[in-house]
Amino acid sequence: MRLRRVISSVLLLALTSAAQGETGPVLVIHGGAGVIRSSMTPAIEADVRKALRNALQAGYAKLESGQPALEAVAAAVVVLENDPNFNAGKGAVFAHDGKNKLDASIMDGKSRRAGAIAGVETVRNPILLARAVMEESPFVMLAGKGAEDFAKQAGITLVQPSYFRTERRWQQLQKALADEKNPQASTDGGTHKHFGTVGALALDKQGNLAAGTSTGGMTNKRYDRIGDSPVIGAGTYADGHCAVSATGWGEFYIRTVAAHSICMRVELLKQPLAEAAEYVINKDIPTLGGDGGAIALGADGTIAMPFNTDGMFRGWVAGDGVVHVAIYPDEDESGE
Amino acid sequence: MRLRRVISSVLLLALTSAAQGETGPVLVIHGGAGVIRSSMTPAIEADVRKALRNALQAGYAKLESGQPALEAVAAAVVVLENDPNFNAGKGAVFAHDGKNKLDASIMDGKSRRAGAIAGVETVRNPILLARAVMEESPFVMLAGKGAEDFAKQAGITLVQPSYFRTERRWQQLQKALADEKNPQASTDGGTHKHFGTVGALALDKQGNLAAGTSTGGMTNKRYDRIGDSPVIGAGTYADGHCAVSATGWGEFYIRTVAAHSICMRVELLKQPLAEAAEYVINKDIPTLGGDGGAIALGADGTIAMPFNTDGMFRGWVAGDGVVHVAIYPDEDESGE
Numbered sequence: 001m002r003l004r005r006v007i008s009s010v011l012l013l014a015l016t017s018a019a020q021g022e023t024g025p026v027l028v029i030h031g032g033a034g035v036i037r038s039s040m041t042p043a044i045e046a047d048v049r050k051a052l053r054n055a056l057q058a059g060y061a062k063l064e065s066g067q068p069a070l071e072a073v074a075a076a077v078v079v080l081e082n083d084p085n086f087n088a089g090k091g092a093v094f095a096h097d098g099k100n101k102l103d104a105s106i107m108d109g110k111s112r113r114a115g116a117i118a119g120v121e122t123v124r125n126p127i128l129l130a131r132a133v134m135e136e137s138p139f140v141m142l143a144g145k146g147a148e149d150f151a152k153q154a155g156i157t158l159v160q161p162s163y164f165r166t167e168r169r170w171q172q173l174q175k176a177l178a179d180e181k182n183p184q185a186s187t188d189g190g191t192h193k194h195f196g197t198v199g200a201l202a203l204d205k206q207g208n209l210a211a212g213t214s215t216g217g218m219t220n221k222r223y224d225r226i227g228d229s230p231v232i233g234a235g236t237y238a239d240g241h242c243a244v245s246a247t248g249w250g251e252f253y254i255r256t257v258a259a260h261s262i263c264m265r266v267e268l269l270k271q272p273l274a275e276a277a278e279y280v281i282n283k284d285i286p287t288l289g290g291d292g293g294a295i296a297l298g299a300d301g302t303i304a305m306p307f308n309t310d311g312m313f314r315g316w317v318a319g320d321g322v323v324h325v326a327i328y329p330d331e332d333e334s335g336e
Numbered sequence: 337m338r339l340r341r342v343i344s345s346v347l348l349l350a351l352t353s354a355a356q357g358e359t360g361p362v363l364v365i366h367g368g369a370g371v372i373r374s375s376m377t378p379a380i381e382a383d384v385r386k387a388l389r390n391a392l393q394a395g396y397a398k399l400e401s402g403q404p405a406l407e408a409v410a411a412a413v414v415v416l417e418n419d420p421n422f423n424a425g426k427g428a429v430f431a432h433d434g435k436n437k438l439d440a441s442i443m444d445g446k447s448r449r450a451g452a453i454a455g456v457e458t459v460r461n462p463i464l465l466a467r468a469v470m471e472e473s474p475f476v477m478l479a480g481k482g483a484e485d486f487a488k489q490a491g492i493t494l495v496q497p498s499y500f501r502t503e504r505r506w507q508q509l510q511k512a513l514a515d516e517k518n519p520q521a522s523t524d525g526g527t528h529k530h531f532g533t534v535g536a537l538a539l540d541k542q543g544n545l546a547a548g549t550s551t552g553g554m555t556n557k558r559y560d561r562i563g564d565s566p567v568i569g570a571g572t573y574a575d576g577h578c579a580v581s582a583t584g585w586g587e588f589y590i591r592t593v594a595a596h597s598i599c600m601r602v603e604l605l606k607q608p609l610a611e612a613a614e615y616v617i618n619k620d621i622p623t624l625g626g627d628g629g630a631i632a633l634g635a636d637g638t639i640a641m642p643f644n645t646d647g648m649f650r651g652w653v654a655g656d657g658v659v660h661v662a663i664y665p666d667e668d669e670s671g672e
Contacts, residue, residue, distance in 0.1 A: 107591075112592065112624060114591050118562070119479060119480070139557075141563075141590065142559045142560055142561055142562065143455060143479045143480060143562055144479060144481075144560050145480075145560060146558065146559035146561065149559055150559040223473070223485055224480050224482025224483060225477065226479055227477075232591065233570065233593035234568070251476045254568050255448045256448065257568065257569035257593060260593040260597075260600075261596075261600070264597070265604065268605050269605075
C-alpha cells in the first residue's frame with residue numbers, strides 16, 4: 001500500500017449575487033487532479049491557468065447572457081477539450097493499443113436528462129456528442145463504433161485520429177509500457193496515469209444546474225475500459241439540488257457511485273455540500289484505496305472542490321463575475 | 337403520453353432464520369418486468385416458473401453450503417442466461433443490426449468491488465465475464481471488442497454468435513423494424529421492447545450481500561447503446577446495507593441512478609427497504625416517464641420487489657428454504 005495523503009481542500013463560497021437574481025450564475029471547472037507538484041514548471045502553470053481562464057470566460061459569457069447551465073457547461077468543456085494541456089479531446093492520453101479513446105457525459109439538473117459516450121476515436125469534442133445523445137436520441141449512453149455512427153448522423157464534427165495526438169502523451173504511453181515490463185523501475189507506481197479529466201458545472205440565472213465531464217481516460221488502458229467519466233452517477237451527475245464532476249481513479253468512483261453519493265448526502269441527509277463532497281472524495285474513496293478529486297455545486301451557489309493529490313487544476317466564477325483559477329491546495333481562498 | 341399504471345407490489349418478509357445464523361441466507365431473483373399478461377400462455381408461464389425455480393435452487397445451494405453471496409448470484413444468473421425464456425445470454429433480444437449484444441454487471445456488497453461488461457457478442461455467460469473483470473482485472477467496466485479480448489485471456493467460455501439466436505427474438509426484431517417504418521401500426525408503442533433482463537441478489541450466512549444483472553438490452557437498439565444493466569449504480573448495486581438489481585426502461589434507471597438511489601435512501605434516510613424501493617421504482621421513475629421494476633434485498637434479510645408493469649418474473653428463498661416464484665402482482669404474498 002502506498003502512502004495516502006488526504007489533503008482536505010474544500011472551499012465554501014457563501015455567495016451574494018443580488019444583481020444576478022437569487023442564485024447565480026455560477027460556473028466551476030476542473031482540469032484534472034493529476035497534478036504532480038515536482039514536475040510542474042512555471043511555463044506549464046502559466047499555460048494551464050490561461051486555459052482555465054479561457055474556459056471560464058467562454059462558459060460564463062453564456063450564463064451572463066441568460067443561457068441555460070447546459071450551454072455554459074458545454075462551452076467551458078469544449079475549450080478544455082481543445083487545449084492540449086488536458087487529458088480530454090486534443091491532448092488525450094493513449095490507450096494500450098496506441099489509440100486515443102475518448103469518453104464524456106453531460107447531465108441537465110432540472111430534467112435529469114443525460115447523455116454519455118465511451119470509446120470514440122474521431123469525435124473532436126466528445127462533450128458535444130454526449131449532448132447530442134441526450135437531446136437527439138432516445139438513448140443515454142452509446143459506445144465505440146455505434147457512438148461514432150450516431151455522431152455522423154447528428155452532424156457532429158469528426159477528425160482524423162491523429163488530431164488528438166500530442167508528443168507528451170505519446171511519451172507517457174511509452175513510459176507506461178516500459179514500466180509495465182519493469183514494474184520496479186516505475187517512478188510513480190502508475191498512480192497518476194489516469195488523471196487529467198476535465199469537467200464543468202454551472203448554475204444559471206433560472207437557478208438550474210448542469211454538469212459535464214470529458215476525458216481520454218487512463219494511459220495504457222486496455223480492453224476498451226470505460227472509466228467513471230461517462231458513467232452517470234459516478235463521474236457526472238446533476239439534479240435539482242446539486243451537480244458534480246469528478247476526476248480521479250475512475251474505478252473507485254464507479255464503485256462508490258461518487259457524484260451521485262455527494263448529491264444524495266446533500267438531498268437526503270441535508271448535509272452541507274462541502275461536507276458531503278469531503279466525505280465521499282477524501283474519506284470514502286481513500287478508504288477503498290482510490291484517490292482524486294471532484295468539483296461540486298449546489299443549487300444555492302455553494303461550491304466545493306475537494307482533492308487528495310498534489311493539486312487539482314480548477315477555477316470558478318461566482319456572482320461577482322471575478323474569474324478565479326487555482327492549482328494547489330493553499331490557493332483556495334485567494335484565487336489567482 | 338400513454339397511460340401509466342403504477343401498481344404497487346412490494347413485499348416485506350420479516351425473516352426468522354435462527355437456524356442459518358443471524359441473517360439469512362436469502363436469495364432473490366428476477367427475470368424481467370416486461371410481462372404482458374394478454375400474451376402469456378399456460379405453457380410459457382409453466383416454463384418460466386420452472387426456470388425461476390431452477391435458478392433459485394442453483395443459487396441457494398451455494399448459500400446453504402456456506403459459500404459467499406457472490407457465488408450464489410453468479411450461479412442463479414447463469415441458469416437464467418442459459419434459459420431462452422429470458423432476455424439474457426441465450427434468448428437475448430436482437431439489436432438493430434441483427435446481432436445479440438450482451439451487457440452484465442456484478443457487485444460484492446462488503447468490498448464494493450464490481451465488474452461490468454457491455455456489448456459482447458461471443459460470451460456465453462456475460463455474468464461470469466463481469467465477475468472475471470472484477471476479480472482478475474484492475475478495471476470495473478469493459479466494452480465490446482476489448483471485453484471479448486479480455487474474456488479470451490481470462491479463459492471465459494466463448495460461443496459462436498448464432499448460439500444466442502432464438503426464433504422468437506428474431507421475430508421481435510422483425511416486428512420492431514416493421515413498426516419503425518409504420519409507427520402508427522405499433523401495438524405496444526415500443527414500451528415493452530426493452531424488458532426481460534435477469535438479476536439476482538443474495539445474502540450469505542456471513543451476512544454479506546451481492547447483486548448481479550444480465551441482459552440483451554433493448555430489441556432494435558442502435559449505436560452500441562448501453563442500458564442500465566452494466567452501469568453500476570443504475571441497474572446493479574450492492575454495499576453493506578442493501579443490494580439491488582433493476583429491470584426496466586434502462587435510460588430512466590441511468591438518469592435516476594436507480595439501484596444506488598434505493599440503497600442511499602436505506603442508508604442515509606434509514607427508510608425501510610420497501611419504502612425506498614417503492615419511491616424510486618413506482619414514484620420517481622414514472623414521474624420522469626419511465627417504467628419497470630427492481631428487486632432489493634437488505635442486510636437484515638428484508639426483500640422488496642416493486643414493479644409497475646403487468647408482471648415481473650421473480651422468485652425468492654428466505655430463511656425457511658422454501659422456493660417461491662411469482663409473475664403477477666397478486667401472487668406476492670402466497671408465492672407458488
